Amino acid sequence: MSRSERPPLDRSDGxxxxxxxxxxxxxxxxxxxxxxxxxxxxxxxxxxxxxxTVVFAGLLAAWQGAVVYYDLPSVILPSPVExxxxxxxxxxxxxxxxAVTGATAGIGLAVGCVxxxxxxxxxxxxxxxxxxILPVVVALRIAPLVAIAPLLFLWFGRGVPARALVVAxxxxxxxxxxxxxxxxxTPRSHLELLETVGASKTAAFVHVRxxxxxxxxxxxxxxxxxxxxxxxxxxxxxxxxxxxxxRVFETAAYLRTAETYAALVVLSLLGIGFYxxxxxxxxxxxxx
Numbered sequence: 001m002s003r004s005e006r007p008p009l010d011r012s013d014g015x016x017x018x019x020x021x022x023x024x025x026x027x028x029x030x031x032x033x034x035x036x037x038x039x040x041x042x043x044x045x046x047x048x049x050x051x052x053t054v055v056f057a058g059l060l061a062a063w064q065g066a067v068v069y070y071d072l073p074s075v076i077l078p079s080p081v082e083x084x085x086x087x088x089x090x091x092x093x094x095x096x097x098x099a100v101t102g103a104t105a106g107i108g109l110a111v112g113c114v115x116x117x118x119x120x121x122x123x124x125x126x127x128x129x130x131x132x133i134l135p136v137v138v139a140l141r142i143a144p145l146v147a148i149a150p151l152l153f154l155w156f157g158r159g160v161p162a163r164a165l166v167v168a169x170x171x172x173x174x175x176x177x178x179x180x181x182x183x184x185x186t187p188r189s190h191l192e193l194l195e196t197v198g199a200s201k202t203a204a205f206v207h208v209r210x211x212x213x214x215x216x217x218x219x220x221x222x223x224x225x226x227x228x229x230x231x232x233x234x235x236x237x238x239x240x241x242x243x244x245x246x247r248v249f250e251t252a253a254y255l256r257t258a259e260t261y262a263a264l265v266v267l268s269l270l271g272i273g274f275y276x277x278x279x280x281x282x283x284x285x286x287x288x
Contacts, residue, residue, distance in 0.1 A: 078258040086258035087265060094247065094266045101232045101243040102270060104160055108167020109228040109274075113221065115168065116175025123176075124183040124209075134176075141173035145231065149238045158239040167231035171224040178220020182213025221278040229271045244270065 060080050066072070067079040074082055087094070119137065123130040140148075149166050156162040186209045236245025244267045251259040 075255050075257050078261060082258045083261040083265065086256075087262035090259055090262055094244070094263060097242065097244045097247045097263070098266050098270050100160070101229070101236065101245065101267070102274075104163045104235065104243065105167055105228040105232040105270075105274060107160065107164035108231060109171050109224060111164065111168040112171030112224060112228070113175050116172045116220075116224075117179050117217075119172070119176045120179035120183060123180055130180075134180075137173055137176050140169055145170055145234050146238070149235055153239060158241055163232060163235035163239065163243075166235040167228050170227050170231035170234075174220045174223040174227065175217075178216045178223075179213060182216030183209050185216065186212040218278055218282045222275060225274040225278050226271055229267070229274055233267065 064080050067077055078086075119133050123133055145166065148169060152165055152169070153162050156165060232243065233245035233248075236243035237249055240246050240249060244263055247263045248260055248267070251257070251263060
């Protein structure tokens with residue numbers, strides 16, 4: 001067959017589109033889709049990251065400008081540059097302090113979650129338990145933590161377990177109330193439907209009550225996560241042994257203000273990290 005009589009090649013299949021050097025021609029539609037997808041991701045990141053970045057940069061600029069304009073001494077208000085330098089220089093010490101504070105807050109939060117959930121489960125099944133337990137939980141929340149902490153340290157010492165107990169005392173209230181409120185929001189019609197098909201109370205609890213309570217539980221967990229860091233700092237202020245709270249007190253007492261601000265920066269990052277943990281769990285486990 002001559003060249004003129006050969007049938008034309010079908011170029012519709014991308015697998016046969018190859019250049020003379022052996023490489024395949026790219027699909028224009030695929031390239032456009034990839035570009036559009038990258039642009040959408042960039043726009044999403046810009047909407048989420050750009051506004052807080054601009055606000056944060058503006059605050060830093062205003063801070064630096066105020067220090068320079070009013071010629072403030074560093075012992076009163078250090079500049080952002082001085083705080084950044086102190087943060088870098090003291091980073092090993094601050095990381096160790098953050099580990100101590102994080103361990104205290106994490107242990108106390110875990111204990112508070114277990115105790116709070118157990119109390120809520122008991123109260124949802126018994127009105128007598130509700131009338132007995134709820135006033136005690138509310139009373140613990142109303143009492144000032146700085147007044148309860150010395151008593152706990154007098155009974156249990158000044159180590160991490162005692163400080164974690166202070167955190168648990170602070171976090172058990174939001175967990176208990178949020179879990180109890182979520183369990184009470186279970187639609188009655190769903191429970192009656194399970195009763196008609198002969199489902200056990202355990203199955204009704206797991207498949208109906210727990211999913212209905214999940215939004216409230218996660219809301220309470222987010223509050224408790226931030227309060228756990230506050231409780232750990234209060235405990236460290238009282239004991240003055242270790243942690244970010246101790247570091248803030250010690251540097252402020254000796255007028256090392258730049259180091260105090262650096263410790264506060266680490267403390268803020270630690271609190272944000274504790275808050276993001278339940279947020280991530282909610283998105284991954286409950287809303288994948």
